[in-house]
Every structure is written in C-alpha cells, then in structure tokens.
Amino acid sequence: MNTGKWARRLIIAIGVVSSTAYAGGMGPLDDVIQPRNDDTWSVAALRNGGWRFDNAATRYAITYYYLYPAGDESGRREVSVNVDVVAGEPDSLVGILYGFEEAPRSYFMFTLGGDRSVNLHYFDNGSMDEKMKLGIGDLADGPVRLTVREYGNEIALLVNGQEKSRIGNDRIGRGAVGVVAAHVGQFQLNDFSIDVR
Numbered sequence: 001m002n003t004g005k006w007a008r009r010l011i012i013a014i015g016v017v018s019s020t021a022y023a024g025g026m027g028p029l030d031d032v033i034q035p036r037n038d039d040t041w042s043v044a045a046l047r048n049g050g051w052r053f054d055n056a057a058t059r060y061a062i063t064y065y066y067l068y069p070a071g072d073e074s075g076r077r078e079v080s081v082n083v084d085v086v087a088g089e090p091d092s093l094v095g096i097l098y099g100f101e102e103a104p105r106s107y108f109m110f111t112l113g114g115d116r117s118v119n120l121h122y123f124d125n126g127s128m129d130e131k132m133k134l135g136i137g138d139l140a141d142g143p144v145r146l147t148v149r150e151y152g153n154e155i156a157l158l159v160n161g162q163e164k165s166r167i168g169n170d171r172i173g174r175g176a177v178g179v180v181a182a183h184v185g186q187f188q189l190n191d192f193s194i195d196v197r
Contacts, residue, residue, distance in 0.1 A: 025049035026081075026192040029178060032065045041181075050082070050190025053094070053181040064097045064107075066178030073196040075173035080147040080158075081192040088114035088185025093121075095146050098155070099175035106171065109180050110157055112144050118159050120167070132157075134164055143188070148177070149197075 026033060026049070033051055036043045040061045042054040055061055069077065083094045095111030106124040108131075113119050116139050120132040139159070147158035154168030177194060181187045 026051060026179075026190060028067055028194060029065055029192050032067065032178070046188065046190065048190060050188060052086075053187040053189070055181070055184050057184060060091075060183055062180065062182045064100075064178055064180040066097050066100050066176040067194070068176045069174070073194075074175075075150050075152045076197050077177065078147060078149045078195045078197060079177045079193070080145060080195075081179055082143045082145050082190050083112050083179075084143045084188045085112060085114045086186040086188055088187070089183060090115035091183050092185035092187070093119060093180070093182040094185075094187040094189065095119075095180060096148050097176075097178040097180040098148050099171055100178070101175050107175070108171075109182070110146055110148055111180065111182070112146065114183075114185060116141075118144075118146070118157075118164065120157065120165075131167070132165060134159075143190075145191075 033043065035045060040055055040058040041063045044052050046052055053063060079096055079098065081096055085092050085094055090113060092114035093109065093111035095109060098108040098110055100107040109121040111119045111121070118134045119130060122129050122131050145160050149156040149158060150173050153170060153173040154166055155172050156163050157165045179189055179192060
C-alpha cells in the first residue's frame with residue numbers, strides 16, 4: 001500500500017466516556033454521531049436506525065466516532081457493526097475504529113473496502129500502514145458484519161461471524177472503539193454494539 005496517499009487526510013473525531021451494549025440502530029454511538037454537512041462529510045440518520053456517511057470529492061479524508069471503555073472492560077470487548085460501501089472506489093473504507101489513543105494519536109481500522117476486500121490498517125506517527133488485506137471471494141454485495149473480539153492483548157477479526165485472522169501486541173486490548181469511514185464514497189452503517197465477555 002502506498003501510505004503517502006493518506007498524508008493529506010482530514011480527521012474529525014468525536015468521543016464520549018462510557019459504553020454499553022445496545023441492540024439496533026448504532027447503539028451507544030447514537031448519542032455520539034450527529035447529523036452534519038460540511039465541506040467534506042455529510043452525515044445523516046437512516047430510517048432503519050443506522051447512519052449514512054457521504055464524502056463526494058475529498059480523497060483520503062477520514063471521519064470517525066468513538067467511545068472510551070468503561071471500567072475494566074478493556075481486553076474483554078467484542079465490537080461489531082454492519083457496514084456497506086454503497087458507492088465508492090477500491091480504496092474506499094468503512095468499518096470499526098479500534099484501539100484509539102489520543103496522545104500520541106494511534107488507532108487500528110478494521111474495514112470493508114470498496115473492492116469488497118477486508119482490511120486492517122494501523123495509524124501511528126502520522127502515517128497509515130496496511131497490516132492485512134483479505135480478498136473474500138464469497139463476500140456478496142450488500143452489508144457485511146465486522147467484529148473485533150478481544151482476548152487480552154490479542155484480537156480476533158471476524159467477517160459475518162467467521163474468524164479470518166488474529167493479531168496481538170502491546171497496543172491491543174485497550175483504547176477507544178467506534179466506527180470509521182475513509183476516502184470518497186457513500187457508506188452505510190448500522191447495528192453497532194459493544195459486548196463485554
């Protein structure tokens with residue numbers, strides 16, 4: 001991946017301080033995500049309880065919304081969301097923001113791509129690195145359920161309930177979690193949940 005293309009990213013982040021498991025809509029993120037329409041992103045609620053994020057022209061722009069962990073839930077969370085790239089380019093991404101740390105800023109993105117691949121990126125020290133790209137041959141058009149399941153300082157990455165990969169290091173099992181969209185496209189998200197095991 002050419003990480004230089006993300007150098008001109010625009011980041012808009014909103015956070016709150018607790019999380020709870022909810023069903024439908026965007027669960028705990030419904031209190032965080034707000035409708036907006038600025039020079040880059042249009043964010044609107046959908047009738048099914050989810051949200052639509054649109055970026056018509058700003059290449060490699062990123063927007064995300066997140067929640068800090070409550071109490072002792074770090075390392076035991078299961079974070080899931082249904083996502084779809086309704087329109088976009090191969091580099092368009094939508095999915096889970098994981099392990100967000102404000103200072104110094106770092107985070108993982110577990111996403112569905114506009115090319116119907118599943119990706120794991122890591123942002124740190126001002127640059128974005130692709131850690132994994134899975135071409136899921138049987139991944140049909142339409143919404144995909146992405147899940148990050150924590151096992152202490154290791155995570156399992158699931159697509160439609162099936163584990164596809166695991167990674168672990170000292171940056172895993174902590175930080176805020178939420179949703180992210182990147183690059184030009186129209187993205188739909190719903191049924192966000194955080195469960196503590």
